[in-house]
Amino acid sequence: MSDKLQQLSNCGHSWAEERARQALEIVQFRDAGQLTPAEAQELLQDLVATDKLEAVADNIAIKTALVEAVYVAAQFS
């Protein structure tokens, strides 16, 4: 798994690289005994939760932009 994360940390997509680096850091801390396996699993799940939050945030931003665009268009109609 660490090899895969290493590859992803240099995949050329900044969002994926950052997430892979974060996951790799967690795995490395676990392997070094600075995190328990349960803590590492929780933190990795937190990274997944972060992506879910970002997806909802993007949705809100898109809908807000749509409302603004329609409102502006209505002002000039």
Added chain:
Amino acid sequence: MKKMIAALSLIALSGCASLDTSSILPSFWDDNQSHSIINVYQMAVNMDCARPQKPQAQAMVNELQWFQLYSESKGFLQKDVLKLIEPMQATVKEWADKDTTSPAYCTIKKKIVIEQAKTASKAVLGRF
């Protein structure tokens, strides 16, 4: 009249005049929600791993609960921001439930919560 045109256009653009307008319309700017989410962000930034973590994490849990209760009381259009904070609520609750943590746990958890709070803040404060 113009506002009605805007609202009707929005419904038409969605492709379906669904009764569940929460799936079409975003929630709108709210001073109290904005204040609350920034409180959470500030708590995350100020989290001190050298001090007891449990009460600090619990403070974030409490503030997010305030946000949730306020948003639920406000009405059906708030579904988007309620969904927004769900992941963060789970993240900080796990932290608040812990009596002890490993040395690296707080450092990494803090980074994650700051990232979540920053994203949530931008979404809440960026509304029309």
